[in-house]
Amino acid sequence: MPFARPSIDEATIEQVVAVLRSGWLTGGPQVRAFEAALATYCGGRTVRVMNSGTAALALALQLADVGQGDVVITTPLTWVATANVIVQAGARPRFVDVDPVTRNLDLRLAADAVTPEVRAIMPVDLAGLPVDRDALYGLAHRHGLRVIEDAAQSFGAQSCGQPVGATGDFVAFSFHANKNITTGEGGALVLPPDMDPARCERLRLLGVQRFDDGTLDIDEMGFKANMSDVAAVIGLGQLARVAEITQLRRMLAQDYFAGLPQDRGLVLPQADFTGSNWHMFQVLLPDNTDRAAVIRALRALGIGAGVHYPAVHLYTAYRRLGYAPGDFPIAENIARRILTLPLHPQMITADVLRVCDALQKVLP
Numbered sequence: 001m002p003f004a005r006p007s008i009d010e011a012t013i014e015q016v017v018a019v020l021r022s023g024w025l026t027g028g029p030q031v032r033a034f035e036a037a038l039a040t041y042c043g044g045r046t047v048r049v050m051n052s053g054t055a056a057l058a059l060a061l062q063l064a065d066v067g068q069g070d071v072v073i074t075t076p077l078t079w080v081a082t083a084n085v086i087v088q089a090g091a092r093p094r095f096v097d098v099d100p101v102t103r104n105l106d107l108r109l110a111a112d113a114v115t116p117e118v119r120a121i122m123p124v125d126l127a128g129l130p131v132d133r134d135a136l137y138g139l140a141h142r143h144g145l146r147v148i149e150d151a152a153q154s155f156g157a158q159s160c161g162q163p164v165g166a167t168g169d170f171v172a173f174s175f176h177a178n179k180n181i182t183t184g185e186g187g188a189l190v191l192p193p194d195m196d197p198a199r200c201e202r203l204r205l206l207g208v209q210r211f212d213d214g215t216l217d218i219d220e221m222g223f224k225a226n227m228s229d230v231a232a233v234i235g236l237g238q239l240a241r242v243a244e245i246t247q248l249r250r251m252l253a254q255d256y257f258a259g260l261p262q263d264r265g266l267v268l269p270q271a272d273f274t275g276s277n278w279h280m281f282q283v284l285l286p287d288n289t290d291r292a293a294v295i296r297a298l299r300a301l302g303i304g305a306g307v308h309y310p311a312v313h314l315y316t317a318y319r320r321l322g323y324a325p326g327d328f329p330i331a332e333n334i335a336r337r338i339l340t341l342p343l344h345p346q347m348i349t350a351d352v353l354r355v356c357d358a359l360q361k362v363l364p
Helices: 010-022 031-043 055-062 082-089 107-112 133-143 196-202 229-239 242-259 291-302 330-338 349-362
Strands: 044-048 070-076 092-095 118-122 146-150 172-176 188-190 208-210 214-218 279-282 338-341
Touching: 010 070, 031 044, 031 188, 031 229, 044 055, 044 196, 055 082, 055 146, 055 188, 055 196, 070 082, 082 092, 107 133, 118 133, 118 208, 133 146, 188 196, 242 279, 242 349, 279 291, 291 338, 291 349, 330 338
Parallel strands: 070 092, 070 118, 118 146, 146 172
Antiparallel strands: 044 188, 172 188, 208 214, 279 338
16 A cells, blocks of 8 residues: 555546647647646636646746845755755755644744845645645735745645635645646646746746747746646646545545554644645654654555655755754654655545554554
C-alpha cells in the first residue's frame, strides 16, 4: 500500500488517447481549456499552467521582481523547491520557525522577521492545511510585501470560506503525480490583477516574443516551463473530480483519527475537516523513536510510509549558506519525528484501519 497513488478514471484515459491521436502534443487547445477551467474554479482569476509547481514559484518571483539582494520570508518545513527557487532568483530565504499545532509558518514570528530588505513572504500549506489567509495578508499589507502562496499541496482546500486560489496575490499549485489532482507533472500560477498574463506566457517559454513576419526576440530571459496538451487533458479530467476526491480524503482522515492509538505518544495533525484537503496524513512519533526502524517495519508489512519533510536549512547546501542546527527548533523537532501514512482516493476505511493496526504493532 503506497502512501500516495493517483486516481485516473477511464474517461480521462480515453481523452489522453484522443490527444495522442490528434498529433497536437505540446501546448494547444487542451492547455487553453484547462486554464479556462482553472480560472473558473479560482473565481474568475487569471491562471496560467506550467510544467511544474516549482516553475510556477520561480515565475512568480520573477514577475514580482524579486531578485539579487532581496529577502523572502518562508518556512524551513517544506519540500526543498520552496527555498531553492528563492536562492536561484538571487534572493535569500529568511526562514521562520513553524507553529507547533498547524506545522505551518508561524505568522507572529514572521512579523518580527520583516526588515527593509524583505520583498515577499512565501508561506506553505503543509499537507494541505491552509495558512490563515486573513493574518497572512494583514501582515503583508502592513509591510507592503508581495505574497507568493506555495499552495503546491492545497488544491481543493478552503481558506476563509473560499477555495485556495480564489483570492490573494500570487498562488502557485502543483499537479505532480502525488498531489490531490494531477497532470502527471505540472503546475499552475494564479496571477494578481496587476500582472500582465502575456508577460507570464513569454517567461514560461524562455521569454520568446514572436512576430507576424516570422522573426522573434527576447528582452527578458525566462524558463522552459510550458505544459503539454497531454498533461492538460489529464488535468481537465482530474479537475472535474476535485470535490469528490477532497471529500473522500477528508473521510479517510477521519478514519485515521478514529483508528490510531491514543495512548502510544503519537501527535496527530490538526483536525480540520472543512479547510484542509488532507493531501497527507502525518503523525509525529514519540520523541527518541527510531523512525527508520518504524518505516522499515511498516514496509515489511506492505505499507508505504514517508518523511515529508526534512528541515530545509539542515541540508548541506543550506548549511553552506550559514544555517545551522538549532536555528528553528520547532521545525527541527517536527522534521525529526514526522511520519507520512498512506492516504489516497483508492483507499477505503478497511485500508486505514490496517495501517493503524500495523503502526500500533511496530511502535516501540
